[in-house]
Amino acid sequence: MENQKNGYIPLYRSVKKQPWAKDVYLRTLWENILLDAARQPFVANFKGHTWRLETGQLVTTSADLGLALCNRNGEPTSRHAVERMLTVFEKEGMISVHAERRKGTLITVLNYSEYAEKIPDLPAHNSAHNSAHNEASAGAASEVHPAHKTEHKAAHHEQEGNNNNKNLSSSRNSDESRNDATEKFLSRHPEAADGVYSPSGKLWGDADDFKAAQWLFARIALLDPSTPEPSWADWSNTVRLMRQQDNRSHHEICDLFKWANKHHFWAANILSPTSLRKQWQKLTAQRKQEGAAPTPIKSESWNTREAWQEFI
Structure with a gap:
């Protein structure tokens, strides 16, 4: 139930068939990108700059992505390693990357709807839905379970609004605080x-x-x-x-x-x-x-x- 509060994305089993998916860092990075990408057009404030994100886009930095990829000792993945992994996804035709120095990196998930939008009338989905909820009729399979309604609503409103949206998650507020601290640091040490x-x-x-x-x-x-x-x-x-x-x-x-x-x-x-x-x-x-x-x-x-x- 806790997961439902922050929305969801489908993760299809076919991802395991991709050659790169055997790399646990690549798989986790890809999942993080899908989870963080905007589900609806969204206005974000990142590093003091306004970014108008379209569906399937996110703004971040390689260093921030690396902070979410840690080994067992809690050590984050380096910026350069993350950039190499993003290059893998670019070559696979999964994303496009546009970086602006000291402003952020705009990542666009190409064909986002194919990766992260649920298609309820697919046979595979109906079969899984019936099995999970023990529903017999095809008509019932197309209905939305009450828990799904809550999840669906949360997902569609997760990244809507503008800079004053009161529903921004605490993790986003944490990221903004961290970015403010980073900007202050860079102003003191521009040679970094x-x-x-x-x-x-x-x-x-x-x-x-x-x-x-x-x-x-x-x-x-x-x-x-x-x-x-x-x-x-x-x-x-x-x-x-x-x-x-x-x-x-x-x-x-x-x-x-x-x-x-x-x-x-x-x-x-x-x-x-x-x-x-x-x-x-x-x-x-x-x-x-x-x-x-x-x-x-x-x-x-x-x-x-x-x-x-x-x-x-």
Whole structure:
């Protein structure tokens, strides 16, 4: 009964026949898109911008979609992983995606009525309806059960109205609050890499911090291809802290990690920017003791892209 309060969408068994449906993340993302898409034309306020959504559309961000796709440890899926999954759906002809920087991503479910609208006169539906309610006649199968009436009404009014609609769900209000916090964070840190930050703004990094974090992960993945993709906001944030608080350059961060990544002992122990930062003094001392000199910085400027970009 609780589910009926927020509307519904049909989910046909044929979805299991799709090759991509075996991927639990793809299947969950697809279900979330169908559940969040507007059932009727709807005016949404997202990231301070007005969006006039048509039936089958939703406005969101890849980062927000990733927050609803967590592993068993509660860690969300990265923005980049979500974007790769959306590309799968685009290639399958299921959606179209239009992204506007710092405004949001408009997702349109193509042929929405075929995916999410119930067709009561289909034989398969009538058979299932009869079986579920133990009704004998074909005429009874076309009638709407009282519980269905409540569900149907809730579904049709779920995304109707405008910005002042008092029936907006608490989850939408929560999303709007989170978006307001994100906008405030971006106004304070415009240098933050696009999408590489936590909703609260506590974890973030700039484009170069993110690039360094990606490079570190690529080195780890060479040793163990099964290594799961990390939280880029977390990793970029640690790189930023090493740079800003510990006074390390991107070149120095990557260079020391490169040495550790090839070391017979440290390769299995330095598997994140956090462990690199924690063991920095030990790594530096041991590298010096073993006679391994740091890679020279070619650029005169200490912490610019020229000082490390060629290195990675």
